[in-house]
Amino acid sequence: MFATIEAFAAEWESEAKLTDRVLSALTDDSLQQAIVADRRTLGTLAWHLVTSLRYMTALGLDFEAGEQEQPDRAVAIAEEYRRICSAMLEAVRTQWCDASLKETQTIMGEEWGNGDSLRFTLMHQAHHRGQITVLMRQAGLRPPEIYGPTYESWVDKGMAPLA
Ligand code: NI
Numbered sequence: 001m002f003a004t005i006e007a008f009a010a011e012w013e014s015e016a017k018l019t020d021r022v023l024s025a026l027t028d029d030s031l032q033q034a035i036v037a038d039r040r041t042l043g044t045l046a047w048h049l050v051t052s053l054r055y056m057t058a059l060g061l062d063f064e065a066g067e068q069e070q071p072d073r074a075v076a077i078a079e080e081y082r083r084i085c086s087a088m089l090e091a092v093r094t095q096w097c098d099a100s101l102k103e104t105q106t107i108m109g110e111e112w113g114n115g116d117s118l119r120f121t122l123m124h125q126a127h128h129r130g131q132i133t134v135l136m137r138q139a140g141l142r143p144p145e146i147y148g149p150t151y152e153s154w155v156d157k158g159m160a161p162l163a
Pocket residue numbers: 048052124128
């Protein structure tokens with residue numbers, strides 16, 4: 001869990017940058033790429049990264065939820081992602097203090113500290129971001145580096161990539 005707002009803010013800003021890098025690499029056509037037939041697509045997963053942040057308002061944070069409908073254009077999803085990431089962080093910074101992170105709320109029938117909810121939100125984003133990078137490959141796109149080199153970046157450096 002997070003004990004201070006600024007510890008969360010620092011991690012959130014760097015993680016949001018990584019997610020933005022992924023979303024900004026999507027193309028409109030790639031949004032149709034499905035995990036398997038009739039399951040989530042790259043587009044629905046990318047939009048889920050935006051819409052899931054709205055759940056933070058259930059914790060008492062007040063910020064603009066934005067459009068409900070998933071945009072057709074990848075650039076619009078990335079743009080809305082950047083907006084809601086900043087709006088959510090601004091709400092945490094201005095509406096909560098470090099003591100708020102120890103307060104608990106009932107989430108899915110359990111008592112969650114707000115600091116735990118912030119951690120969950122970060123991990124949830126990373127989870128779906130990982131799914132998205134796999135779908136990017138299936139859609140023929142080059143995934144950006146996240147926590148380390150990709151297959152292509154090893155090749156670019158003239159090194160033998162791990163298969
Ligand atoms: Ni999810």
